[in-house]
Amino acid sequence: MNRGSNANGLPFHSPGGNRRPVFGAVLAHVWRIGPEKFFVLVGLCIISLFALTRLFGDPVSTPRTFVDRSEHEAKSEAEREQVVKEILSTRRSAYRFEDFTEEALVLEENDRLVPATAILLGWRRLDSLKVIVEYLARYPYIKEIIVWNNNKENKLSKQDFEFDPSYGNLPELQVYNGKDNLHDMSKYMACSLAKYQHCYFQDDDWLNTHMDALYTNFLTSPNLIHTNTLPLIHMEHRRWTFTNPDYRLHSGFSWLGTGSYVPREKAQRLMEQGGNSNLAKDRLRVIDMYFSIWTNQYPYQLVNYLTPLDRKNGWSTDGVSDHWAIVFRNMLDAASRLYSALVANPEVSEKDYFLREEESPLVKDRHARSPCYNDACLFRTSMDHFPDPNEVIYNGDLQTIEEQNQKFFALESPTNEFINKFAYIHAVDNDPLTCWNSFKVPQVGDSFGLQFVKATVVKKFTVVSSKSLAHLDGKISVLGSDHSGEDWTPCYHTARFPHAHTMVLEVSCSPAPNLPKGLAHNIKIQFVQALEKSLEVCGMEVGGMIL
DSSP states (O other): OOOOOSTTSSOOOSOOOOOOOHHHHHHHHHTTOOGGGHHHHHHHHHHHHHHHHHHHHOTTSOOOOSOOOOTTOOOOHHHHHHHHHHHHHHOOOSSOGGGGSHHHHTSGGGTTOOOEEEEEEESSOHHHHHHHHHHHTTSTTEEEEEEEEOOTTSOOOGGGOOOOTTSSSOOEEEEEEOSSOOTTHHHHHHHHTOSSSEEEEEOTTEEOSOHHHHHHHHHHOTTSOEEEEOHHHHHHHHHSEEEEGGGTEEEEOOOOTTSEEEEHHHHHHHHHHHHHTTOOHHHHTTTHHHHHHHTTSOOEEEEOOOEEOOOSSOOSOTTOSOHHHHHHHHHHHHHHHHHHHHHHOSSOOTTTOOOOSOOSSOGGGOOEEEEOTTSSEEEEESOOSSOOGGGSOOOSOOSSHHHHHHHHHTSSOOOHHHHHHHOGGGGSSSOTTOOEEOSSOOOTTOEEEEEEEEEEOOOEEEEEOSSOOGGGTTSEEEEEEOTTOOSEEEEEEEEEEEETTEEEEEEEOOOBTTBGGGOEEEEEEEESSOOSSOOEEOEEEETTEEO
8 A cells, every 4th residue: 555644655753854965965064064074075075076987987887866865855746757767777786687597596606596576556656657567677586576456447467567678587477456456455465476485565656776785685584574764764663663572572563665575474474364363344454554563573674765756646545534543543453463462372373373483683683774875785783773672561551652652762762853864874875964873882892884785895995974083093893794794704904094084994805704705795894992972974985886
């Protein structure tokens, strides 16, 4: 079901400030740039000039687009169309189509690759649906696309969709026309019918411009739900968790429509859960609000600024005036039913089908935070902005979601204004005037770095901040790892500081079992001494990428 309550059509509840595109941000920041930021801007301007040279001189590079926008910024129709046009003309996958043939997928070197079925719901936005189908076909891991049409007045067929075969082997396309509008339920019915064991969910009002980054992180833990959303919505989702260790409750809510991966067996289990729960018909239609909670797992969520398509004709709940009342009522109902089932039955039973064991990685071990602007890497850090879900215990007694919010507000949590200014994405958005701030003071063992879509030889790692980095000298180590990010190998490094705000690390990672030929899928800077203040990172250059 496609929802829209803010200007871009994504459900959003908390108030928040605006974020401008890069050039507007420059004008807005000129008046408040003080001497302390002079050197960082000089350094970043030099890096940006190199970036522009690379972007316009190398046809393989992905040009910067205007996709880094606030969730509240209004866009003209012409501008939106230009953004989409630019993305569609430049984005392509770093993964190879030849690695996803049936013959190649059984090879040992490809054993970690996972094919997926894309699930798309049709309602009234046929043009957007066509765009997304064509777009997804350029990503080799999308091996099948199922379009489920909920509009019985407008039948669809395979002939309504076009593909560009120049990218590689085309995915299988299945089109189903429903006899009635089943709303959200049709999404999970379609996934239950998927050929492959994992489904990719996508609503028709968003374009996921970070397909490779999301997929790369999904490969590290394909057992979990992996989602993709805006910074302030991520903050809300971190509050909308339901935890009680005594009853093995460890669940959380997440929207799925802006790009998400889901194990097919979890969708199939939802069908069993729905059948045994005696949910009323109106609740079955909005079962999206139950799904992630009823998996009894915390979703793994990445943070970035999204790209909207057509935002009209959202929320197929005609005649409803208060959509948020629907969201909160069903979210709390899902949590209450799950809690009651776990209290009544310590073990999995045919009465509920709810999993009891918490799946790995645990929230504290999930360090991937945001996709890089160019979709070639992810920003990762051990420093979580938000409290651990275990700090708030749910006893099935919430009357309103605001009660849950207040419990988290009482803990050490960042404000909306902090997240607007210092979100994870700001470390890798290629904008010299935005920065990520760790919020908490880095301790021994804390780290930040990058997870690459394709393995990279790292020889130089440049970090630029709005604050002096000179105090990091002698307090850090550099480590590399393979795609799993579990076993880390120390890399030799030397540090120099051409400016107080710029740290340049010359890095050498020797070949190791998890670093074949010195190639790293993950690189991180780890603190060997605690700092006295929080850390800010405004940009990085690694492996020839300007971030």
